Amino acid sequence: xxxxxxxxxxxxxxxxxxxxxxxxxxxxxxxxxxxxxxxxxxxxxxxxxxxxxxxxxxxxxxxxxxxxxxxxxxxxxxxxxxxxxxxxxxxxxxxxxxxxxxxxxxxxxxxxxxxxxxxxxxxxxxxxxxxxxxxxxxxxxxxxxxxxxxxxxxxxxxxxxx
Amino acid sequence: xxxxxxxxxxxxxxxxxxxxxxxxxxxxxxxxxxxxxxxxxxxxxxxxxxxxxxxxxxxxxxxxxxxxxxxxxxxxxxxxxxxxxxxxxxxxxxxxxxxxxxxxxxxxxxxxxxxxxxxxxxxxxxxxxxxxxxxxxxxxxxxxxxxxxxxxxxxxxxxxxxxxxxxxxxxxxxxxxxxxxxxxxxxxxxxxxxxxxxxxxxxxxxxxxxxxxxxxxxxxxxxxxxxxxxxxxxxxxxxxxxxxxxxxxxxxxxxxxxxxxxxxxxxxxxxxxxxxxxxxxxxxxxxxxxxxxxxxxxxxxxxxxxxxxxxxxxxxxxxxxxxxxxxxx
Numbered sequence: 001x002x003x004x005x006x007x008x009x010x011x012x013x014x015x016x017x018x019x020x021x022x023x024x025x026x027x028x029x030x031x032x033x034x035x036x037x038x039x040x041x042x043x044x045x046x047x048x049x050x051x052x053x054x055x056x057x058x059x060x061x062x063x064x065x066x067x068x069x070x071x072x073x074x075x076x077x078x079x080x081x082x083x084x085x086x087x088x089x090x091x092x093x094x095x096x097x098x099x100x101x102x103x104x105x106x107x108x109x110x111x112x113x114x115x116x117x118x119x120x121x122x123x124x125x126x127x128x129x130x131x132x133x134x135x136x137x138x139x140x141x142x143x144x145x146x147x148x149x150x151x152x153x154x155x156x157x158x159x160x161x162x
Numbered sequence: 163x164x165x166x167x168x169x170x171x172x173x174x175x176x177x178x179x180x181x182x183x184x185x186x187x188x189x190x191x192x193x194x195x196x197x198x199x200x201x202x203x204x205x206x207x208x209x210x211x212x213x214x215x216x217x218x219x220x221x222x223x224x225x226x227x228x229x230x231x232x233x234x235x236x237x238x239x240x241x242x243x244x245x246x247x248x249x250x251x252x253x254x255x256x257x258x259x260x261x262x263x264x265x266x267x268x269x270x271x272x273x274x275x276x277x278x279x280x281x282x283x284x285x286x287x288x289x290x291x292x293x294x295x296x297x298x299x300x301x302x303x304x305x306x307x308x309x310x311x312x313x314x315x316x317x318x319x320x321x322x323x324x325x326x327x328x329x330x331x332x333x334x335x336x337x338x339x340x341x342x343x344x345x346x347x348x349x350x351x352x353x354x355x356x357x358x359x360x361x362x363x364x365x366x367x368x369x370x371x372x373x374x375x376x377x378x379x380x381x382x383x384x385x386x387x388x389x390x391x392x393x394x395x396x397x398x399x400x401x402x403x404x405x406x407x408x409x410x411x412x413x414x415x416x417x418x419x420x421x422x423x424x425x426x427x428x429x430x431x432x433x434x435x436x437x438x439x440x441x442x443x444x445x446x447x448x449x450x451x452x453x454x455x456x457x458x459x460x461x462x463x464x465x466x467x468x469x470x471x472x473x474x475x476x477x478x479x480x481x482x483x484x485x486x487x488x489x490x491x
Contacts, residue, residue: 033455034451036201036202036203037454041199041204042203043203045208
């Protein structure tokens with residue numbers, strides 16, 4: 001350390017000279033950034049190119065159909081009951097041959113918190129999550145997703161061609 | 163008659179070199195953004211045309227159509243004048259840079275240098291000193307606390323680093339025995355000055371960084387502290403003129419360093435103009451590279467470094483050069 005007048009003693013100057021110089025770390029830093037310069041960018045060109053996401057991603061709901069093309073849902077209403085955000089509206093219709101089918105199934109995707117309770121609770125495995133995460137719209141009505149839309153949520157995904 | 167043909171050729175060449183400078187200025191903004199993107203593992207601008215080649219034009223058009231705001235309490239004349247001072251002094255330096263060897267057009271020798279004056283180095287430092295007035299006046303006339311801080315820091319920085327820079331260049335002058343740039347290029351035919359004056363070369367790069375206000379010496383525009391520094395009140399084309407002046411300085415200081423240390427346009431095989439541009443762009447690449455690497459100094463650290471480290475080192479370099487030249491010369 002320098003004394004009050006700002007002078008260094010001979011020993012201190014010798015000690016300072018023995019220390020590693022400031023130049024080496026500076027060059028090391030330059031070398032590191034040059035290495036980054038020659039490596040590939042980690043960013044992607046988002047609208048054209050999409051990031052690979054986990055198959056377990058919780059995206060927009062899919063309202064599944066069975067092999068005959070009928071909804072798997074039997075309209076029990078458990079999903080609406082368990083939904084903590086009250087995002088699901090379901091109305092059941094009883095057909096003449098005593099079958100119960102969903103007359104209306106609507107997910108308010110603005111309310112939904114993607115907790116996954118509806119998927120867990122469904123006894124008929126009629127709801128699952130898709131991988132659609134980039135769903136946008138200008139009107140609020142667009143976010144009330146009816147069952148016809150939810151049959152194929154992939155259509156909601158944003159597409160962009162340059 | 164011959165005189166007037168010479169004048170016309172000279173005027174055409176002057177216009178061409180200014181156009182070249184403006185083109186380089188426009189595209190060095192894109193170059194900087196692209197290279198910074200590469201250094202930061204990003205892609206950089208690529209939306210306007212392939213590889214973003216229309217980006218500078220889009221930026222220019224946007225700046226042109228922006229509203230031009232002059233603050234109510236600003237000193238209006240000085241406020242309007244400051245970006246012009248900054249830009250013209252930056253462009254003026256291009257006049258004394260030798261681009262290449264002389265060529266023959268219509269049977270007469272034409273030097274590829276706008277004005278081959280004997281006092282190039284004096285001219286450079288005169289214009290560089292004037293250029294700092296652009297920042298100073300801009301900051302002062304804006305009537306804004308941030309801009310006046312930026313302007314004061316700029317002038318402090320430029321005064322502190324111009325002295326070692328001049329001393330380092332003086333050692334080049336001692337070695338080459340001339341103040342003219344074409345003379346300095348000629349003197350480096352056999353041996354570049356980087357070999358003769360390695361210490362001066364590295365110190366001059368540091369001083370050059372300070373001269374053109376780049377990181378780690380970007381005192382006038384310390385974004386994080388002073389909002390934007392001296393040009394915080396400027397908008398529209400006035401802002402772009404400051405911006406263009408900055409990139410013109412980047413090009414001209416690279417060209418000056420090339421001329422002083424790397425033998426200018428001299429080089430084997432390739433045509434001279436290619437060598438000149440190669441060396442200049444190597445310097446520009448380095449300046450962008452180090453911007454991607456280093457953080458900014460604090461203002462007191464800069465002053466400390468300039469006066470207590472750079473000035474003694476450059477004085478010692480000049481002294482040693484003088485002694486050696488006295489012995490062998």
